[in-house]
Amino acid sequence: MELWYTENHTEEARFSIKIDKQLVSLQSDFQRIDIFESGEFGRILTLDGYLMVTEKDEFIYHDMITHVPMAVNPSIRKVLVIGAGDGGTVRELLRYPAIEHIDMVEIDEEVVRVCKEFLPRTACGLTDPKVHLYFEDGLRYVRGKEGEYDLIIVDSTDPFGPGEGLFTKEFYGNCYRALKEDGILVNQHESMYYSSYAASMRRAHKRIQDTFPIAKVYQAHIPTYPSGHWLFGFASKKYDPIKDLKAEDWNKLGLKTRYYNTELHLGSFAIPNYVKEQLEEEV
Numbered sequence: 001m002e003l004w005y006t007e008n009h010t011e012e013a014r015f016s017i018k019i020d021k022q023l024v025s026l027q028s029d030f031q032r033i034d035i036f037e038s039g040e041f042g043r044i045l046t047l048d049g050y051l052m053v054t055e056k057d058e059f060i061y062h063d064m065i066t067h068v069p070m071a072v073n074p075s076i077r078k079v080l081v082i083g084a085g086d087g088g089t090v091r092e093l094l095r096y097p098a099i100e101h102i103d104m105v106e107i108d109e110e111v112v113r114v115c116k117e118f119l120p121r122t123a124c125g126l127t128d129p130k131v132h133l134y135f136e137d138g139l140r141y142v143r144g145k146e147g148e149y150d151l152i153i154v155d156s157t158d159p160f161g162p163g164e165g166l167f168t169k170e171f172y173g174n175c176y177r178a179l180k181e182d183g184i185l186v187n188q189h190e191s192m193y194y195s196s197y198a199a200s201m202r203r204a205h206k207r208i209q210d211t212f213p214i215a216k217v218y219q220a221h222i223p224t225y226p227s228g229h230w231l232f233g234f235a236s237k238k239y240d241p242i243k244d245l246k247a248e249d250w251n252k253l254g255l256k257t258r259y260y261n262t263e264l265h266l267g268s269f270a271i272p273n274y275v276k277e278q279l280e281e282e283v
Helices: 058-072 088-093 109-118 138-143 161-167 169-178 195-211 247-252 262-268 273-280
Strands: 003-010 013-019 021-027 032-038 042-047 050-054 078-083 101-105 131-134 149-155 179-188 214-221 229-236
Touching: 003 042, 003 050, 013 032, 021 109, 032 109, 042 109, 050 058, 058 088, 058 149, 058 179, 058 214, 058 229, 058 247, 058 262, 078 088, 078 138, 088 101, 088 149, 101 138, 138 169, 149 169, 169 179, 169 195, 179 195, 195 214, 195 229, 195 273, 214 262, 214 273, 247 262
Parallel strands: 078 101, 078 149, 101 131, 149 179
Antiparallel strands: 003 013, 021 032, 032 042, 042 050, 179 229, 214 229
8 A cells, every 4th residue: 555645735735745654743742743754855854734945955955045145144143043953954953163152942842853763864953052042932022122133034834723923013113123233034934836825925025025125036946845046134223135145255154055156146036027016916
C-alpha cells in the first residue's frame, strides 16, 4: 500500500508527496506535529497538516529570509527571531561572526524538541551559546522591547492558528519599537498566486507599509510551497534593500550558499506585475 502526504493548496488544487514512513505524529498544546520520511524530499515537517520544511528545499527559504537583510547590513549584532522552531534561520545567522546574540521566541516547545531529534541538519544551531530560547507568544514577547534589536526575522506559520497574531498591525508596531534606529524587519510573506493567500498578504503588506518608511517585497522559488512562488517582506527604518546592498562586503565574508547570491538579491526585488497590482489594491 502506498502512503502519500497531500496538502490542499485550494479547494481545487492539491500537492502530494509519496511517503516512505511516518516518524512522528503528536498533538501539542498548540497544533498537530508530524514528521514524514520521503524518497524525493527527505524528511518533512508539517504542522496541522501544512508543510513547513523539507530537507531537500529548506535551504532556499532559509537563505532568503536570512542573507538578504545581512547583506544590507553586515554589521548586525543582535537579532530577534520569532517562530523558526525548525532552527534553519538560526543556523544561517550563526554563520556570521559579527552576530553576538540571538533571541528566538517559539510558542511551541514541542516543535523545537521534535526538530532537534528528527531534523538535526536544520536544528543544529539551537544549542549554540549565542542562542537564547524563549517558549512563549511572539506577539506578547515583543511588546515590552524598545530599541533593542538590529534585525527581527518573523519566520512564522500561516496567518491563522498559532501564527495569526504575527500578521496584525499591533505586532508590526511593536516590532518597529523593538528595533534600533537603523533596524530591519524581515518576514515570510506567503504567496500571491492563490486568492486565499493573496488577501491575507495584502492586509499584512499594507500594515507594514503603514508602520515602516521603507517596505518592499522580494521573492524566491520554493518548490514545495503553495504555487512554488513565495514572497518575503523587507521593512526598515533606514535601509533600502537595493540601494543599500553591501555586495562587496558580503562577498568578502566568503559564505558558501546554495541559493542566495548578491546578483540574485537585486533580482529578487523585481517582482511580477500581477503581484505588484495585487499589493497595490485597496484592502
